[in-house]
Amino acid sequence: MGEAAASALAPWLEPLSRMIAPANIQTEPATQLAPALRVAAAADDDRRRKTPARHEPAPARLSPSLPEPPADGILHILRRSPVQLFVWFRLPEDQAGHDLLLRETRASDGSITREFPLGPRATHLYIDAPEEIDPRQLQVGCCREGRFLGYSSVATMPSNAPPPPGKARWREHGDSPRTDSRTPPRLGPLPVIPAAGKAAE
Amino acid sequence: MPTSDPMGLLALVVHARAPWVRETNTDAPADESPLFARITSTCLPLLERLTKLADDGVPYRLSLALAPTLLHQLADPLLQQRYGRYLQNAIDNADAAEHSSLDTEARQVAEHRRDRLRALRTLWRDRYDGYLAAAFRELARGGQLELLASAATDAFLPLHAERPSIVRAQIRVGIEEFERCFGAAPRGFWLPEGGFYPGLDDHLAAAGIEYTVVAAHGLAQAAPEMGIHAPILCPSGLLAFASDPEAAERITHPETGYAARRLGDPTEGRDSERMLAHARAHATNFVATRAATLEALRRGATQPPILTVALSADLLGLTWREGGDWFEAVLRKAAWEQNSFSTATLGDASAVLRVMQEGYPGDSSLSPAGYREAWLSGENDWIYPYLDAAAGRMVAAAERIERPRGLVLRALDQAGRELLLAQSADWPAAMADPVRAATATAKFRRHLQSFHQLLDGVEIDRVDETILARTEANDNIFPALDYRVFRQSE
Numbered sequence: 226m227g228e229a230a231a232s233a234l235a236p237w238l239e240p241l242s243r244m245i246a247p248a249n250i251q252t253e254p255a256t257q258l259a260p261a262l263r264v265a266a267a268a269d270d271d272r273r274r275k276t277p278a279r280h281e282p283a284p285a286r287l288s289p290s291l292p293e294p295p296a297d298g299i300l301h302i303l304r305r306s307p308v309q310l311f312v313w314f315r316l317p318e319d320q321a322g323h324d325l326l327l328r329e330t331r332a333s334d335g336s337i338t339r340e341f342p343l344g345p346r347a348t349h350l351y352i353d354a355p356e357e358i359d360p361r362q363l364q365v366g367c368c369r370e371g372r373f374l375g376y377s378s379v380a381t382m383p384s385n386a387p388p389p390p391g392k393a394r395w396r397e398h399g400d401s402p403r404t405d406s407r408t409p410p411r412l413g414p415l416p417v418i419p420a421a422g423k424a425a426e
Numbered sequence: 427m428p429t430s431d432p433m434g435l436l437a438l439v440v441h442a443r444a445p446w447v448r449e450t451n452t453d454a455p456a457d458e459s460p461l462f463a464r465i466t467s468t469c470l471p472l473l474e475r476l477t478k479l480a481d482d483g484v485p486y487r488l489s490l491a492l493a494p495t496l497l498h499q500l501a502d503p504l505l506q507q508r509y510g511r512y513l514q515n516a517i518d519n520a521d522a523a524e525h526s527s528l529d530t531e532a533r534q535v536a537e538h539r540r541d542r543l544r545a546l547r548t549l550w551r552d553r554y555d556g557y558l559a560a561a562f563r564e565l566a567r568g569g570q571l572e573l574l575a576s577a578a579t580d581a582f583l584p585l586h587a588e589r590p591s592i593v594r595a596q597i598r599v600g601i602e603e604f605e606r607c608f609g610a611a612p613r614g615f616w617l618p619e620g621g622f623y624p625g626l627d628d629h630l631a632a633a634g635i636e637y638t639v640v641a642a643h644g645l646a647q648a649a650p651e652m653g654i655h656a657p658i659l660c661p662s663g664l665l666a667f668a669s670d671p672e673a674a675e676r677i678t679h680p681e682t683g684y685a686a687r688r689l690g691d692p693t694e695g696r697d698s699e700r701m702l703a704h705a706r707a708h709a710t711n712f713v714a715t716r717a718a719t720l721e722a723l724r725r726g727a728t729q730p731p732i733l734t735v736a737l738s739a740d741l742l743g744l745t746w747r748e749g750g751d752w753f754e755a756v757l758r759k760a761a762w763e764q765n766s767f768s769t770a771t772l773g774d775a776s777a778v779l780r781v782m783q784e785g786y787p788g789d790s791s792l793s794p795a796g797y798r799e800a801w802l803s804g805e806n807d808w809i810y811p812y813l814d815a816a817a818g819r820m821v822a823a824a825e826r827i828e829r830p831r832g833l834v835l836r837a838l839d840q841a842g843r844e845l846l847l848a849q850s851a852d853w854p855a856a857m858a859d860p861v862r863a864a865t866a867t868a869k870f871r872r873h874l875q876s877f878h879q880l881l882d883g884v885e886i887d888r889v890d891e892t893i894l895a896r897t898e899a900n901d902n903i904f905p906a907l908d909y910r911v912f913r914q915s916e
Contacts, residue, residue: 291871348811
């Protein structure tokens with residue numbers, strides 16, 4: 226295979242070559258590789274000859290897997306709709322294995338309003354939003370000998386209360402700082418456009 | 427101003443988007459069809475129609491939001507080249523079908539399709555030189571079209587409300603991209619999927635945005651005196667227009683809507699005359715019913731009532747074959763065949779307001795279910811802990827690193843791009859669709875993997891230049907992005 230062909234193929238084969246020879250592992254000689262990979266390895270070898278070897282340590286995490294969210298015990302609440310909430314959390318290993326329980330309390334006096342058994346290693350659940358508009362709080366924990374041990378942070382549930390009052394009154398046009406200088410949209414000079422090239426036939 | 431007529435205003439707002447499909451890594455073959463199909467079925471025909479309407483002297487007024495991911499990909503030389511090949515292949519296939527078919531009707535369909543594709547290619551290549559964003563900008567300079575900005579990567583903002591710096595970054599980067607492409611600051615902003623939550627208006631207003639569109643049931647939560655046919659002025663100073671649900675239902679109702687009969691490829695010629703007649707009849711019905719509504723609203727009103735109708739550009743050819751014909755007929759009939767209302771841009775509509783009703787829209791979206799269900803369900807909820815962790819990491823890095831240089835600076839900026847791309851609402855929406863779920867999951871994971879890989883390098887001051895360069899080449903959106911946009915402070 227000629228040099229031009231090898232060069233053309235290199236970008237295709239480079240990722241495969243990297244899988245075989247990560248940056249911090251000695252590359253095998255090209256002759257020991259399967260024929261189809263020799264081109265890539267040769268191209269790689271060629272680059273190495275031209276580029277001074279790097280001796281810095283490789284980044285700590287080059288694995289293609291996604292790092293897990295931190296087990297920080299923070300309880301997150303996302304509103305899905307006015308009637309449903311999504312609750313998620315990550316607990317440290319020594320707590321996650323217990324029989325977990327999500328407890329809802331009234332913010333004003335701490336009285337328990339609802340409880341949701343989760344079992345061990347739960348990370349999320351959907352719950353109905355409370356119909357009442359007084360503030361409620363949620364916490365994940367575990368019941369031991371009749372006592373609730375809170376493992377997660379305490380999160381206040383988004384209120385179902387209507388938007389704040391004081392609206393439905395009239396305001397003269399121009400009162401708002403954002404509406405007092407209405408000008409027709411005016412498009413400025415053309416910016417630099419990336420070379421579009423001639424469209425392919 | 428379109429008119430001094432005190433009659434009502436019909437503010438049509440078209441929003442066009444496309445997922446990020448650009449892929450230079452050849453070990454991960456790209457499926458560019460979601461972009462190319464939109465160019466063929468929606469963008470090019472829309473440009474063609476709007477230009478023709480302007481040439482014919484039709485005094486239409488229209489607002490159009492082009493999502494930054496679509497804008498960037500329309501202007502990208504690599505994708506332009508590939509689109510050229512895509513069009514040529516489609517023409518060749520139609521040609522082959524025409525020659526190989528024994529059935530007269532099938533041959534005619536293939537012939538019609540080939541001719542239409544050739545006409546689109548001529549339009550794309552010769553008239554616009556492949557650069558459609560510039561063509562939309564030229565149309566907007568004519569004044570009949572108002573362009574709206576949108577969030578950087580079509581992120582569904584209510585699901586990022588826990589992290590205001592992320593919401594701000596989506597808004598600001600979207601506005602910067604608009605300014606880069608169109609050379610002017612936007613006045614209006616299209617919220618992806620119409621997603622709104624109380625407090626979002628503060629971010630929009632702080633970024634200089636004057637108006638947006640929300641769902642009618644969101645606006646109705648403010649109990650506005652003039653109802654949903656006048657915008658409300660949020661405490662932040664942002665004007666919120668409500669998308670008319672009745673108009674939307676007439677178009678998209680799954681059984682009775684105009685678009686209910688989805689007939690496939692818009693370039694097919696089968697029954698084209700009959701379809702055109704249908705489209706025109708539907709347009710007549712739409713204009714007549716809007717006129718009747720606006721006439722009724724006008725009685726006793728202190729200012730012109732405004733009907734805002736939000737339309738996905740996908741309806742205008744991609745998912746509704748005769749949608750483009752319908753839309754053109756609506757604009758022609760609204761201009762020439764009735765005297766009850768004028769079409770208006772959102773800027774026009776905001777300018778005619780003599781009094782403002784104050785209020786605060788509630789949690790809402792323009793999705794069929796009305797809230798956040800489409801982007802938060804059993805199929806896609808797993809992504810949010812990962813997105814939150816990545817957002818926390820990006821914000822912390824932006825806060826901590828003061829004056830990076832060289833590779834570290836490039837890696838921080840690119841990590842910002844990867845995070846924004848991972849936040850696109852396209853991925854969770856597609857994860858709920860069995861056909862598209864695997865691709866969407868892979869895309870989501872790739873962006874977040876790249877993000878973490880880059881920040882890993884930043885944290886130990888050992889950025890891998892090869893990985894960085896490859897990621898920059900692949901995800902080359904937002905060239906002016908500055909990672910500090912993710913800082914918590916305003």
